[in-house]
Amino acid sequence: MNSLAATLPQGTGSGYVAAAYIVFFAIVLIYVAIMAIRLSRVERDVRELHARAGQPPQQPPQPAARPGDVGEPQLAEQPQLGARPRRQDETHGQTPEPHTPVRERETV
Amino acid sequence: MTDNPPTANDARRSSARPPGLAATVGALLGKDLLVELRTLESVPGMSLFAVSTFVVFHFALNQNTVSGDEAAGILWVTLLFAAMLGVNRLFVADAEQGGFDGFLLAPVDRSAMLVAKALALLAYLIVLELVAVPAFGLLLLGSPLGQALPGLLAVLALADVGIAVIGTLIAALAVRTRARDLLGPLLALPLLVPVVIGGARASSPLLSIVHPGGLQLRWLGTLGLYDLVFGLIAYAVFDFLLED
Amino acid sequence: MIELDGLVRRYGEREVLSDVSLSLAGGQTLVVFGCNGAGKTTLLRVLATLLRPHAGEVEVLGCRLPDDAWQVRGRIGLLGHEPLLYRELTPRENLRFHARLHGVGTERVEELLAAVGLVDRAGEPLKTLSRGMVQRVAICRAVLHDPELLLLDEPWVSLDPAARELAWPLIGAGTGPDGRRTRVISSHDPGGGLAEADLVLGLRGGRVALLREAGSVDPSEITELYR
Amino acid sequence: MPIGRGLRTLSISTVAAMGVALGLVFFYAPIEAEEGFLQKIFYLHVPLAIVSLCGFVLGGLMAIAHLRTRDQRWDLRSYVTIHMSLILGVVVLLTGAIWARGSWGHWWVWSEPTLVSFLIVMLLYATYQPLRFAIEDPERQARYASVFAITAGAFVPMNFLAVRLSSSYLHPRVLGSSSNLPPPMALTFGVSLGAMALLFATLCSYELAAKRTRILLKSSSRILGYR
Numbered sequence: 001m002n003s004l005a006a007t008l009p010q011g012t013g014s015g016y017v018a019a020a021y022i023v024f025f026a027i028v029l030i031y032v033a034i035m036a037i038r039l040s041r042v043e044r045d046v047r048e049l050h051a052r053a054g055q056p057p058q059q060p061p062q063p064a065a066r067p068g069d070v071g072e073p074q075l076a077e078q079p080q081l082g083a084r085p086r087r088q089d090e091t092h093g094q095t096p097e098p099h100t101p102v103r104e105r106e107t108v
Numbered sequence: 109m110t111d112n113p114p115t116a117n118d119a120r121r122s123s124a125r126p127p128g129l130a131a132t133v134g135a136l137l138g139k140d141l142l143v144e145l146r147t148l149e150s151v152p153g154m155s156l157f158a159v160s161t162f163v164v165f166h167f168a169l170n171q172n173t174v175s176g177d178e179a180a181g182i183l184w185v186t187l188l189f190a191a192m193l194g195v196n197r198l199f200v201a202d203a204e205q206g207g208f209d210g211f212l213l214a215p216v217d218r219s220a221m222l223v224a225k226a227l228a229l230l231a232y233l234i235v236l237e238l239v240a241v242p243a244f245g246l247l248l249l250g251s252p253l254g255q256a257l258p259g260l261l262a263v264l265a266l267a268d269v270g271i272a273v274i275g276t277l278i279a280a281l282a283v284r285t286r287a288r289d290l291l292g293p294l295l296a297l298p299l300l301v302p303v304v305i306g307g308a309r310a311s312s313p314l315l316s317i318v319h320p321g322g323l324q325l326r327w328l329g330t331l332g333l334y335d336l337v338f339g340l341i342a343y344a345v346f347d348f349l350l351e352d
Numbered sequence: 353m354i355e356l357d358g359l360v361r362r363y364g365e366r367e368v369l370s371d372v373s374l375s376l377a378g379g380q381t382l383v384v385f386g387c388n389g390a391g392k393t394t395l396l397r398v399l400a401t402l403l404r405p406h407a408g409e410v411e412v413l414g415c416r417l418p419d420d421a422w423q424v425r426g427r428i429g430l431l432g433h434e435p436l437l438y439r440e441l442t443p444r445e446n447l448r449f450h451a452r453l454h455g456v457g458t459e460r461v462e463e464l465l466a467a468v469g470l471v472d473r474a475g476e477p478l479k480t481l482s483r484g485m486v487q488r489v490a491i492c493r494a495v496l497h498d499p500e501l502l503l504l505d506e507p508w509v510s511l512d513p514a515a516r517e518l519a520w521p522l523i524g525a526g527t528g529p530d531g532r533r534t535r536v537i538s539s540h541d542p543g544g545g546l547a548e549a550d551l552v553l554g555l556r557g558g559r560v561a562l563l564r565e566a567g568s569v570d571p572s573e574i575t576e577l578y579r
Numbered sequence: 580m581p582i583g584r585g586l587r588t589l590s591i592s593t594v595a596a597m598g599v600a601l602g603l604v605f606f607y608a609p610i611e612a613e614e615g616f617l618q619k620i621f622y623l624h625v626p627l628a629i630v631s632l633c634g635f636v637l638g639g640l641m642a643i644a645h646l647r648t649r650d651q652r653w654d655l656r657s658y659v660t661i662h663m664s665l666i667l668g669v670v671v672l673l674t675g676a677i678w679a680r681g682s683w684g685h686w687w688v689w690s691e692p693t694l695v696s697f698l699i700v701m702l703l704y705a706t707y708q709p710l711r712f713a714i715e716d717p718e719r720q721a722r723y724a725s726v727f728a729i730t731a732g733a734f735v736p737m738n739f740l741a742v743r744l745s746s747s748y749l750h751p752r753v754l755g756s757s758s759n760l761p762p763p764m765a766l767t768f769g770v771s772l773g774a775m776a777l778l779f780a781t782l783c784s785y786e787l788a789a790k791r792t793r794i795l796l797k798s799s800s801r802i803l804g805y806r
Contacts, residue, residue: 013617016681020620020674024627027670031782035789042789045796053803126426127455135452139438139445146440146477206436210493212402213436214453215426277730281723285713291706295727298703299734302741309745330741341733345726348646352403352719364717365798 126215129223136211136224141231143201150194151235158190158240162247173250176316180308183244183315187233188271188304190240192293194232195275198225199283212350222276222346229279230272237264249315256314259323263314266331267307270338274299277342280349306331353378353501353534354399358408361394368394369558371408376551378500379532381525383545383566386555387578392538393433395555396503399536400430413501426454429499431507431523435490439479443470443489446478447496454497464492468518483510491519498529504537508544542575586784593781596774600767608767617681624674626772627667628697630779632735634664635704639732642725654721657728659786661707663779668701696742703731 127135144150165182166172174182202208211221241260245253274296282292306327313321354376361369369391376382384392397403399412401421410417415424430436437446447461465474468488478486487510494502502523511519525548527533539545546552552569554562554577561577562569604622611618638661645653675694676686689695710727714720760768 013615013681016617016677017619020623020677023673023677024623024670027666027673028778028782031666035785038789038793042792042796045800049796049800049803125455127452131455132453135449138452139441139449142445143438143440201438201440205438206432206434207438209402209430209432209434210436210450211453213400213425213428213430214450215422215455216453277726281710281726284719285710285723286715287709287713291710291713294706295703295710298699298706299730301699302734302738305741305745326744330744334737334741337733337737338730341730345646345729348722348726351722352716362718365801 129217129220132214132216132220133224133227136220137227140224140228144228144232150197151232154190154193154232154236155239157193158186158236159243159247161186161189162240162244166248171248174248175250176318177308177312179244179249179251179315180312182248183241183311184267184304184308186244187237187240187307188297188300190236191229191233191271191275192296194229194236195279195296196282196289196292198229198276198279203283208350218347218350219343221350222280222342225279226272226276226342229275230268233268233271237268251315251317251320255320256311259314260311262323262328263307263310263331266328266335267303269335270303270331271300273335273339273342274303277338277346277349280346302334303331306334353380353413354382354536355411356408357410359395359398359405359410360407361391361398361403362406367558369398369555372555372558372560373408374551374553374560374563376534376536378534380550381535381537381548382551382553383549384536384538384553384555385542385545385562385574385577386538386540388540390555390577391558392540392555393505394558396430396432396505396536396538399501400428400503401425402430424501426497427500429494429497429502430505431490431494431503432505433509435478435486435493437478437486437489437493440477442475442477443481443485443492444474446489447492450493450496456497460496461492464496464522467522468492468515484512484515487511488515488519491522495522495527500529500533502528502533502535504535506538506540508539508541540578542571542578546571546574586781586788589777589781589784593774593777596770596777600771600774603767603770608764609761611764614682617678620674620678620681622767622771624671624678626768626775627674628671628693629772630775631664631667631671632697632700633776634660634667634779634783635700635735636732638664639728639730642728642732645721645725646729651718651721654725655790656787657725658711659783659790661704661728663783663786665701665704665707666782667775667779668697668704671697672701692743692745693739696739699738699742700731700735703734707731 162182165174165186169178169182171178202211212218241264242253278292278296278299282288282295285291310324310327310331313319314323354374356375357373359369359372360367372391372395374382384395386392394403398405398410398417401412401417401424404418413424413427415421417424437443438449441449443465444461447464448458450456451458451461462471465471468491470485470488470492473481473485478489481489491507494504504523507519507523508516521527523535525535535548537545537548546566546569549566549569552562552564552566552574553560554574556577562573600622604619608619608622610616638657641653641657641660644650645657672694675691675697679688679691679694680686707724707727711720711724714723
């Protein structure tokens with residue numbers, strides 16, 4: 001900031017004015033950039049969901065998707081099966097509900 | 109092994125009625141003071157911390173005596189930080205040993221917890237000041253403490269109420285979080301800036317050698333307003349910290 | 353005494369209890385089975401008014417939760433995993449504190465201390481007592497105000513047989529006001545507690561997996577819950 | 580839950596208002612006699628400060644709505660409002676420092692009570708997010724955050740009062756009051772304030788839409804059985 005202010009004409013204070021407005025727009029832009037990164041993450045998740053929606057659902061509590069939704073075959077070709085067996089473990093294994101919050105009791 | 113299982117008779121049942129606010133506050137406060145007397149976890153630590161801080165200030169500032177703004181500043185910073193120690197410990201026993209649940213199961217007004225804990229903290233602060241203020245007078249203060257004392261007591265009383273109220277609210281807010289030791293002071297210090305402003309500005313002329321002055325009412329007014337506003341707010345929101 | 357209809361309690365988005373419905377008459381004992389994390393403790397804490405139900409109808413002792421929770425507080429006793437006692441205080445001080453909160457006289461404290469055989473140790477800080485003794489004090493705390501509904505969360509865990517025998521007259525069947533205390537007991541031990549039950553509830557993943565009169569429940573069905 | 584409804588109108592009007600405001604600031608508003616061109620920072624710094632402080636107070640009001648209704652959406656709104664006020668608050672502090680440097684040659688001046696108060700408020704609100712992240716139970720997180728937001732919202736005016744009282748002398752130039760501005764400056768200031776308020780509203784609804792989308796996405800994954 002110092003160097004920025006120094007490069008601009010001092011007498012009128014225009015350097016400071018420019019710096020202030022630049023700071024303002026820079027921070028708003030940084031915010032927008034962060035939101036863009038987050039948006040791309042959301043997009044990736046939606047794609048993943050979309051790809052999975054094409055597969056016949058394992059244990060659908062609700063209808064998973066309409067059959068017409070299969071689009072994006074290049075993504076659907078590689079179904080992330082990693083999550084499926086884990087789900088089976090969850091429902092039929094020793095511990096039906098591994099995520100149950102023991103925490104809840106402790107923290108209350 | 110047991111002959112007569114003690115079941116309560118009807119007479120006792122009818123006599124068992126929910127205690128009022130004052131009785132509940134009394135029970136909670138008595139319990140807190142008893143625990144503190146037994147463990148001596150808060151008050152001795154706070155007092156010792158305050159005296160040590162005065163010594164640190166002596167060396168850090170390289171001054172044998174202070175007065176005026178400087179004296180007021182040192183006194184209030186020390187008291188505030190010492191109070192933080194008490195705030196951090198205030199609800200720990202209740203959170204860790206399940207006293208919250210025990211209290212929540214009882215048919216009592218939940219605001220009693222706020223009142224009792226604020227009174228307990230107030231008691232800790234008073235004991236702290238009984239040690240710290242004379243120690244300050246002995247160790248650092250350039251002007252005679254005696255003449256400043258009546259005014260100082262009024263300022264301390266008003267500021268203590270504010271610290272006790274905000275300290276209790278913040279302690280309850282922080283105690284059931286991770287990193288509560290850090291969050292407590294981080295939350296409480298900015299919130300207590302008005303108390304420091306009021307307390308330090310009001311006591312500065314009292315502790316001054318060059319321009320000794322009396323008590324300025326506007327600072328007492330500020331402190332009083334602060335106590336009132338945050339007392340009401342704490343009363344309104346405290347219940348939400350207890351329920352689940 | 354207890355009426356649940358579609359009780360739901362969530363932790364964040366996930367349902368810890370989903371659609372739990374049951375009805376328990378006064379004076380009866382409900383034993384809740386299920387492995388760790390099946391929702392037993394949550395159910396007991398909802399009944400104790402410590403957790404708000406998120407959906408469904410909950411009626412305890414004729415009062416709807418959470419709206420009328422203040423009316424049932426003081427008529428419920430809870431014996432949980434934690435004793436809810438202060439370690440620095442003695443059994444007598446702890447119980448007197450709770451007695452004051454419940455508006456109960458101090459003679460009741462002495463009576464209970466005698467009943468669980470702790471008169472000798474009643475003046476020593478709780479932290480110097482053994483786990484079993486602390487549990488006995490916790491039992492006294494739970495029944496101090498002679499609650500109409502007693503909620504016991506795995507009550508046998510830290511009690512040896514002698515202590516059980518001492519505690520039995522306080523929390524066993526047929527105690528309480530008019531000998532008609534309603535009880536809800538949770539157990540994560542397939543063997544324990546069935547003899548106590550009038551009604552058996554089996555929870556699996558927060559859902560009702562078994563709900564029948566105790567007489568018609570075969571122990572193997574309970575063992576099945578823990579698989 | 581309408582996602583992003585009105586976001587387009589809001590965005591367009593924000594851009595338009597911003598353009599008009601900048602045009603007025605640099606081409607319409609007269610150069611101030613004492614400070615010269617430097618005074619243009621006024622049209623950025625002060626409206627932002629006002630909007631940011633109003634956001635903090637608004638967050639507190641939304642928190643009241645959350646505690647009264649137990650509707651988690653109010654907590655989300657309160658969270659987003661405070662979050663956005665914090666971001667704009669950083670700009671306020673930076674532009675304030677730049678202005679102070681240009682005007683007095685120091686990056687920070689304690690004689691400017693508004694700026695000092697603002698710093699204290701920012702220090703307080705900086706703990707809002709750490710507080711949220713330190714609580715795991717989502718429901719309690721929302722409740723505790725609301726308690727904080729209400730307390731802090733009331734603290735904002737209280738703090739300004741105390742700090743203003745404490746500044747012993749009147750600072751040389753009005754850095755917060757727009758009362759005796761000449762009409763062209765007042766107009767510019769008003770338009771700037773409107774533009775900043777619109778910007779704030781846009782960013783808030785943008786963030787809110789993003790947050791809701793992520794929540795929806797998460798719960799869709801859960802409903803479909805992928806998580």
